[in-house]
Amino acid sequence: MTTDDNLVTQATAGDQESFRQLVELHSRDIFRLAYRLTGSREDADDVVQEAFLRAYRSLHRFDSRSRFGTWLHRITVNCAMDHLRRTQREASRREPAEHEPILANQISFEPGPERLASSGQIELQVERALGNLSPIERAAFVLRHFEQLPIADIGRQLGSRTSATKHAVFRAVRKLRHELAPWMENQDVRTA
Amino acid sequence: MSELRDQDLILYYYGEATNVEEIRRRLESSAAERVRYDELCRMLQLASDQPVPEPHDDYGARVWGHIQPKLDENEPTDRFRRWLDALLGSLLPPRRLMASAALVALVAIAFTAGRYWPSQSVIDEQLSSAAGRERILLVTVAEHLERSEMLLIELANAPQDGSLDLSRELLLAAELLPANRLYRQAASRAEQPGIAEVLDDLERLLLDIAHSGELAGDGLDQLQDRIRSSGTLFRVQIVGSRVQRLNPTTPPPTTPPPSELGDV
Known part of the structure; x- marks a missing residue:
């Protein structure tokens, strides 16, 4: 024991x-x-x-x-x-x-990608991108990406079948890519 | 030759692709595919680099300090159950034990339903202001659409040989129906035609699923055809994703999202 x-x-x-x-x-x-x-x-x-x-x-x-x-x-x-x-x-x-707009997230007062990257705030942007995932998407992504659990095991944890869990991971990755694409391009420009 | 799907690359990255050799060959032979895969790897690496604050050495002791006084408290549901048991025990004679069990089950179902299915009055109250209407609708509909999407994905991908028990999916469809109806009505009142329309399509599909009886063979084949040909799953995905982006409780992105639900 x-x-x-x-x-x-x-x-x-x-x-x-x-x-x-x-x-x-x-x-x-x-x-x-x-x-x-x-x-x-x-x-x-x-x-x-x-x-x-x-x-x-x-x-x-x-x-x-x-x-x-x-x-x-x-x-x-x-x-x-x-x-x-x-x-x-x-x-x-x-x-x-x-005075706060209801759909506040449509209006951005944030600094642009270049400034964010140069001030080392890319972590903040990644956290924002993760924050835009639904609870299921975030859980599926975290368990697959960080905890390295097989998708079938994640499905068991989340009470869903493997195909739906796979799609939750796909959706999460797709959304992250959409959110982070401008910062990756910016990194490319800076590295070039 | 068609290009590799995003899904294939994601599964390959995580070591869960079933066609590993084929993907490897494609990546070796195509510069364009390699670029796509490298971009995916770099993006996921950004996520991997996210730091996690290290808890203090005495973190365990602090957690214990918070929870220890609560260990002997009963959960509200336990207290409720004990109170109900005592009440039924005092009111009902033993020969009516079966009836009391049925009554407990009924109360439990009503209690659960009340938690998950918003009543019309609750929805109306929350929709009393334009701002409240929009906020509540976006949050609740986003959750509902996500659950519905997962259900449709399960059914669309289910094997037709009957090897998978789909009774859970039928129950879920029946459970989603009343909520869907309320959200559709609320979306119409809140003048959100894009959401109302997709909920209307979804409702018909959920109704078919809930009433489809046994799902195997031809019955499942027809349902899968219906899911694919109606485009409902695709529309649920699109609207769900847009609703989530418009949801004012999510952190503001710094790139402008697609703005109008009316595009759907």
């Missing part, structure tokens, strides 16, 4: 100290995943806490043949998707400022 297995067994029997150790062992990895999925430190913190709470309350449903880390990973993805959907809905219900 691994350390995780022992701790899970004891935590399931009600030993909170064992669960504390599981939190200590896994929270940093879970934070990195949550950050990739949400793009914000504050949101990632919320997701990490929610994921551990959900895990604790569901310990009796944990299948001991699985790895605790994999199970927690899946819970985190679900928490992050719920969080992103909730954030989108809440933002949509807020009244915009009086």
Whole structure:
């Protein structure tokens, strides 16, 4: 039995100290995943806490043949998707400022690609591009690209079939390419 | 020879292409294909370079400090279930146990439906101002279209030999129908004809799927034909993508997106 297995067994029997150790062992990895999925430190913190709470309350449903880390990973993805959907809905219900255009994203006051690239803000642009993905697209992309999970496994995590998961990854890549194309061209000009 | 599809290149990049040798040969023999693939690699490398802040050494302790006081709290749904059990237990005699189970199931279904399907009054309230109308519509419709798109993709790609159980897809179509109807009506009232029209097409398709009974062989073949020939999947993808771009809750892009839904 691994350390995780022992701790899970004891935590399931009600030993909170064992669960504390599981939190200590896994929270940093879970934070990195949550950050990739949400793009914000504050949101990632919320997701990490929610994921551990959900895990604790569901310990009796944990299948001991699985790895605790994999199970927690899946819970985190679900928490992050719920969080992103909730954030989108809440933002949509807020009244915009009086002079703020409703379709504000059609109007850009941002600096152009050249200035952004030269000031090292390309990371910001990548984060914006990721932020334009739907929760499903972002989760599918993050799990394939950063977590390097096979598409079939991602489908199982997201509760969708392989073909739909593939299309979520395709859509995500297509959107990223659309958003990032001007910055890549700009990089080409600068490198030439 | 037709050029490689984007999908092939993406799957090849991730090591999940089924026709690896063919793609490799094409990349070796065609400079244009190599350029496309290199661009894809560079774009994905940009994403890979995104930094993730390293959590502090005491991060685990801080997480524990936040969640530990909440561990003994029950989830609201648990409290609700216990309250309902107690109420039913006190009101109903044992011989009506089956009826109480049915009642619990009914309440649970209504509760779940209430969470996922917006009521007409909620929609009307949220649509009371022009601004609210547009914001709510964009967010909710984007989600709905994405779920519908995934369903249509599943069905369009399902094997006709019956090896895949599609009962889950039939249930999902039935679940999406009432929401689709409400969104279509809301889109008409919010004067969004582009969205209303595609939701109208989608509704007819969802209705056919939900009522198609067993999906295998000829039945599935006809449905797949219908999905392809109607162009609904394509229109759902286009409108879904535009709605998402117009969604005011997404971060502002610095390149102007296609602007009008009326183009659809």
